Amino acid sequence: MEKPDVIGAVFGQTEGLFGPELDLRELQKTGRIGRIEIELRSKNDRTTGTITIPTSLDRVSTALIAASVESINRVGPCSAKVILDKIEDIREARRKVIIDRAKEILHKWNIESMPTVDEVYKEISDTMKIGKVEKYGPEELPAGPTLETAKEVIIVEGRADIINLMRCGITNAVALEGAKVPESIKKLTKEKECTALLDGDRGGDLILKELLQVTSIRYVGRAPRGKEIEECNCKEITEALENKVPVSELFKQPKKEHAPKPELPEAISQTAKALQGTLEAVLLNEKLEQIERLPVSKLAEKLQQVTGVDTVVFDGIITQRIVDIAAEKNIKRIVASRLSEAVKPALNVDLITS
Numbered sequence: 001m002e003k004p005d006v007i008g009a010v011f012g013q014t015e016g017l018f019g020p021e022l023d024l025r026e027l028q029k030t031g032r033i034g035r036i037e038i039e040l041r042s043k044n045d046r047t048t049g050t051i052t053i054p055t056s057l058d059r060v061s062t063a064l065i066a067a068s069v070e071s072i073n074r075v076g077p078c079s080a081k082v083i084l085d086k087i088e089d090i091r092e093a094r095r096k097v098i099i100d101r102a103k104e105i106l107h108k109w110n111i112e113s114m115p116t117v118d119e120v121y122k123e124i125s126d127t128m129k130i131g132k133v134e135k136y137g138p139e140e141l142p143a144g145p146t147l148e149t150a151k152e153v154i155i156v157e158g159r160a161d162i163i164n165l166m167r168c169g170i171t172n173a174v175a176l177e178g179a180k181v182p183e184s185i186k187k188l189t190k191e192k193e194c195t196a197l198l199d200g201d202r203g204g205d206l207i208l209k210e211l212l213q214v215t216s217i218r219y220v221g222r223a224p225r226g227k228e229i230e231e232c233n234c235k236e237i238t239e240a241l242e243n244k245v246p247v248s249e250l251f252k253q254p255k256k257e258h259a260p261k262p263e264l265p266e267a268i269s270q271t272a273k274a275l276q277g278t279l280e281a282v283l284l285n286e287k288l289e290q291i292e293r294l295p296v297s298k299l300a301e302k303l304q305q306v307t308g309v310d311t312v313v314f315d316g317i318i319t320q321r322i323v324d325i326a327a328e329k330n331i332k333r334i335v336a337s338r339l340s341e342a343v344k345p346a347l348n349v350d351l352i353t354s
Contacts, residue, residue, distance in 0.1 A: 001047040003038045005076035010036060010051065014068040022064055032056055033065075051082070062087065133162055136174050137184030144171035153194045154241070155185060155217065157207060160230035161197075168234035173197070179207060181214050195219040195244050197237075199228040209347045212247065213327055219244040247344075264335065264352065271313045272335050272354040281314030300325060311335065318343060318351055 011024055020026050027033035034054035041048050051069065055062050072082045136143035142159040150172035156162060158175050165173045176185060188194060196211050198204035200223040211217055221244035223229050224236060232240070264272075267288040275282065281299045283291040285308050294302055296316040303309065303325045311333040312326065318336045320343050326334055327346035335352045345351055 001040065001042070001076055001078060003040060006038045006040070006049070006051065007036065009072050009075040009080065010069060013072045013074070014065075017068050017071075018064060022061060022068075024065070027055075027057070047078075050085070133159065133166070137182065139177075139182045139184055141174055141177055141182060141184060143174040146171040147174055151192060153188060153192045155189075155194055155196045155211070156229055157199060157204070158230070161228075164230045164232065165197075165237065168237050170237070176207065179210060181210055186215050189215040189217050193218050195221055195241065197221045197223075197229060197240060197244075199223050200225040201228065212250075212344070213346055217247060219246055220250065221245075264354075268311060268313060268333075268335055269354075275313060275315040276337075278315050281312060281316070283309045284311040284313065286310040303329060303331070313354075318353075320344065323349060323351065 014024055016023070024033055024036075032055065034056075037050075037052040039050045039052075053065065053069070055065065057065065066084050066087060070082050070084055072080060074080055132145065134143045134145050134147065135141065136147055142162045144162060144166055147153060152172065154165065154170065154173040156165065156173050156175050158177060162173050162175050165171075174185065174188065176182065194215070194217045196208065196217045196219070198208055198220070204222060208220060221240040223232050223240055227236070229237065229240075265288055268284070271282050271284070271290075279296050280293060281296050282293050283302070283306065285291055288311065291306065291309060292302070296314050299312070299314060299316075300321050303312070303322070307329070309329065309331050312322075312331060313335045316336055316338075318334055318339045320340070322334065323343055323346050325331075326349045331349060333350045333352065335354055337354065339351055339353055343351070
């Protein structure tokens, strides 16, 4: 008995049993049945061997093919008997190999990545180190080590505040070191998102006024009332930063139904009334006596030149430029027809609409 005899029997005796869907020749053409391997051994006029048929069919179809092959009873001129030895899912065997290899990789990975006791101790020690206070800008202001690279910056009052923040792991802070705001801080607030974190006392109030007038800070956080940032624990500092308020919110007045307008001195009220529709302005001194009357178009230029002005009354809209000049010239009061929505009020100037 030769291999071609066995191949002929396999194809010939299974042909047409279950239609073309399960015909071995058709299945080979479509790749659903692979190359059939035959291995034969002959001894004492008796031939035994193995038939191996690879398939990608579903379980039902595979079982039918196996049963069909088992039905073969002749090979060439000889009687024959075919017995199913086993059906093996090679995907299962492959999965087992993959799983075993994955276990080996994971085991090796765990051993290599497991830190030693010394490494763990060093990492914890490094975390506990406060670090060194750096210097920032030409004024050499005290600052945390990550200030230059941070996108968000915290502005505090003094060096002690910087050290306390660094103890809490906050390293992107810079200190004012005085009531006057340094040029470096003014520039920094224009380039990065800055939060002022100030003491909860009168000193913090005064510094906040100054910051609001000359910088572009975005948020304000305060220590608990009566405490300084350098005295706060990490929880208090974290809460102060979490509860920070946008600068725009500081100037929003709570809405009150039927809230009365502030009472103006008679001289100012009369002046405002007389200016309606004129597009003119009047400058008043501390005694509310008229210093000068001029067109609104020349008001900003004139305010920069004159001194001794207490109140400005004009028929027009209060703009940011007028407010900034008034704050610089210590003018106490501006009275006009309307207030521009974009204006950021100065804390030392009263803005009143008539």
